[in-house]
Amino acid sequence: MGLITPIGFFSIVQKPSDRTHDTLTVRARMRGDLAALK
Numbered sequence: 001m002g003l004i005t006p007i008g009f010f011s012i013v014q015k016p017s018d019r020t021h022d023t024l025t026v027r028a029r030m031r032g033d034l035a036a037l038k
Contacts, residue, residue, distance in 0.1 A: 008028055010027065010028050010037065013025050013027065
């Protein structure tokens with residue numbers, strides 16, 4: 001799923017390793033966008 005926000009573009013995925021921990025992974029096009037999201 002892709003999310004476009006005022007602070008950046010993000011995608012949320014569930015990698016195979018995430019399934020065992022019941023988590024999701026958030027990815028961004030730019031590292032600074034992840035820092036702003038934090």
